[in-house]
Amino acid sequence: MPPLLYLPAALAVAFLVLPLVALVVRAPWRSLPQLLARPEVGDALRLSLLCATAATVLCLVLGVPLAWVLARGQFRGRRVLRALVTVPLVLPPVVGGVALLLLLGRRGLAGRYLDAWFGLTLPFTTTAVVIAEAFVAMPFLVLAVEGALRASDRRYEDAAATLGASRLLILRRVTLPLVAPGISAGAVLCFARALGEFGATITFAGSFPGVTRTMPIAVYLALESDPPAAIALSLVLLGVSLAVLVSLRDRWLTGGGPS
């Protein structure tokens, strides 16, 4: 490797790591236990973990089949479909929130019928948080799983088919295990993105303690009134993110994936 690259690489590391160091250094360690013992912190953390988990499950249930269609489907417009599915990835989340409001809000294109026929209004509910998070996070999962499916060796599936396995059995016993590392990588990205979601959530779901006020929103609000509390909350979020990353990283390494 040309030594010339070390300097910008070192700058990149400093750029990515130093802000987090500052967060840790400036953290009010002494008052941390009191700050974190407040009920609203527990509420926000519980809500964040619950919603991010639900959003990840939703993304898995809908996103893995979609990745399958994108990777293996033979039809016209597949590339257009992939581009459409990727839009939420590059879209500013606030715009996503506005779009969700215009579709699923009480006066939205579909929301008005939900309201009229079922008396169901989504905005300002915990469900709305899950929907907003799934909207921005699903492309991460879809792209990861699609990549894994494309990279997987189809000869294993062909061999299973010649041995008489049904298509469902092949899916269950051959293909899914083959792409499992891709799915868990996608799920981790998806969960992390959902956990950090702010813009779409505050726009579509609003902000109410215990119902829709997730950790990132709590951090944002606390920064205005109580900066030490905001730092403490940020620290928790950083810890949760690292824990998720590390725990699943171990599973990938010891799980014995084909990579």
Add this chain to the structure above:
Amino acid sequence: MLVALAAALLSGCGAAGAGSAPDGSGRTSDGVVTVFAAASLAEAFGDIGRGFQQDHPGTTVTFNFGASSALAQQIVSGAPADVFAAAAPAAMTTVTGTGRGPAPRVFARNRLEIVVPPGNPGDVTGLSDFARRELTIALCEAQVPCGTASRAALAAAGVTPLPDTLEQDVKAVLSKVRLGEVDAGLVYRTDVRAAGSSVRGIGFAEADRAVNDYPIATLAGSRAPAAAAAFVDYVLSGEGRKALAAAGFDAP
């Protein structure tokens, strides 16, 4: 394509730089005045900014509108602001608390109004409706000036509200009402006026018990102190008063 983008960015910077060149009119002109102002001032200060720029050729005013508490925090963290206009003295104290810079001056007062979507789907008539569980209600977050005022007004009316969302600034409450997503919210009278026919305002007696004073001050760290002071003078002048009155603000 990247080259074209970079060129466009550079030329954009060049144009902005040219705006700060001194002019020959003899008036003070130190380029750009950056004004951080409460979200509720957006319309009135838009007019005031245009008038000020006509009066001071060569000086450009740029605005950053938001929740006063959020803006105060940005200023304390070093955001490059020359003037701060807050919707409540508390947010101003966050900024001027260190005692540096000129004392803030109150330039306007504002009062709350109930805001409902056109047609008033929730049949809202007064503050007591804010306790109805079946209605969807938006209020400002408690730490934001409009939230503090809302709490005071509701307490004065003896109403325990059941809000569904606590928004980060007054314009966010207004937009939720405009979109028809909530049945009622509490915003400033000026916001109702600015929204025109897209919402309906309902006055209430307790509004007198929660009137907001709006202070304005130049900031100690300003890089354009003369222009900043000129802008504050303009806001306090007859022209400024007229624009504020047109937007629905009361004189201090």
